[in-house]
Amino acid sequence: MTRRNLFLFFFIVVLILILLVPSKISQATNNFILKVSQPLTSGMVKAGKSIAGTLSIFGEISNLRKENRRLVEDIIKAKVDSTKLEELEQENTSLKEALGYKEAHPEMKLLLAEIIGLDPTNFYDSLVLNKGSNDGVSDGMAVVYLGVLVGKIDQVTPDTSRVVLITSRDSIVQVMLESSRTTGILKGGISGMTLENIPLDTPIAESESIITSGLGGKLPKGIFVGSTGSEVSAKSDIFKTIEVKSPINFSKLENLFIIIGI
Numbered sequence: 001m002t003r004r005n006l007f008l009f010f011f012i013v014v015l016i017l018i019l020l021v022p023s024k025i026s027q028a029t030n031n032f033i034l035k036v037s038q039p040l041t042s043g044m045v046k047a048g049k050s051i052a053g054t055l056s057i058f059g060e061i062s063n064l065r066k067e068n069r070r071l072v073e074d075i076i077k078a079k080v081d082s083t084k085l086e087e088l089e090q091e092n093t094s095l096k097e098a099l100g101y102k103e104a105h106p107e108m109k110l111l112l113a114e115i116i117g118l119d120p121t122n123f124y125d126s127l128v129l130n131k132g133s134n135d136g137v138s139d140g141m142a143v144v145y146l147g148v149l150v151g152k153i154d155q156v157t158p159d160t161s162r163v164v165l166i167t168s169r170d171s172i173v174q175v176m177l178e179s180s181r182t183t184g185i186l187k188g189g190i191s192g193m194t195l196e197n198i199p200l201d202t203p204i205a206e207s208e209s210i211i212t213s214g215l216g217g218k219l220p221k222g223i224f225v226g227s228t229g230s231e232v233s234a235k236s237d238i239f240k241t242i243e244v245k246s247p248i249n250f251s252k253l254e255n256l257f258i259i260i261g262i
Contacts, residue, residue: 101146102257108220109261111135113143115254116160125168127151131258132159140218142259148248149173149212149223150256161258166225167193167250174216175225177202178209186210186225186244194232198240204228210244220262 102110117128131137133156141153143163151171155162164171166188173186175195184198195210207227214221229243 105147107262108259110257111137111260113161113256113258115256125170126154126165127163127253127256129161129163129256129258130159132157132161134158136260137161137258138218142212142219142223144223144257144259145248145253145255147224148246149219149225150248150250150253152217152219153258163256165250166246173219173225174213175210176213177204177228178211179205180208183213183215193226193244193246195228195242195244196239198242200238200240202240204231204240204242207245220259223259 102112111131113129113131115127116130119126127150129137129143137153137156139153139156143150143152149166151163151165151168152173153161154164166173166186168188169190171186171188174183175186176183177195177198180202182198182202184195187194187196198204205228207229209227210225212219212221212223212225226244226246229245231240231242233239233241
């Protein structure tokens with residue numbers, strides 16, 4: 001062993017003894033080492049805390065995202081449940097109104113039918129119902145909503161039937177003015193319904209009721225159709241033409257009655 005290595009060996013032994021054996025010298029040495037290393041250890045502690053804080057934030061963000069997804073799912077589910085409940089209430093209200101009308105008119109044989117289709121070419125031309133010949137439905141029968149004429153059956157299958165609405169340009173219904181008992185023809189069209197072929201000398205009351213005349217076809221007499229509006233005939237016409245207003249919102253119909261007998 002060289003003198004240099006021997007000296008280094010004795011130096012290390014002495015340093016270990018100073019650090020391990022309690023003494024004022026070793027204590028002072030320890031204090032010196034702690035003081036020298038304090039900035040490094042303090043920086044490491046701060047760095048550790050910063051990393052831990054960052055990891056904690058990432059964890060909280062992940063938890064918040066999961067919680068937000070759960071809340072969104074809960075909100076969607078609650079909305080769906082609320083919509084289903086509201087729809088059931090609306091259907092119950094509609095059915096109660098329909099059944100109430102049926103009970104109030106035992107003199108008529110009324111068949112409750114649900115709308116299951118619309119004419120894709122023109123919304124106000126026709127409807128498809130879930131009742132057909134198997135239920136006793138036939139061509140020409142009247143279809144009403146709470147006692148107001150909606151249209152008449154023109155096509156029937158065993159399980160379905162098509163209704164031509166009175167608002168359709170293809171619809172022609174024999175009607176009469178309730179007060180004067182004057183008969184005329186109810187026609188539909190894009191511009192609305194009109195009452196035609198009314199003699200020029202016929203007095204027409206404001207908002208006079210218009211009912212089916214019972215002439216021709218299977219439509220019973222006395223079904224309410226609508227009320228008179230403004231006169232739209234020209235001065236050169238030999239008959240009066242009157243606007244007709246129906247109380248029905250045809251775009252919101254759901255359940256209808258087919259009059260299968262009186």
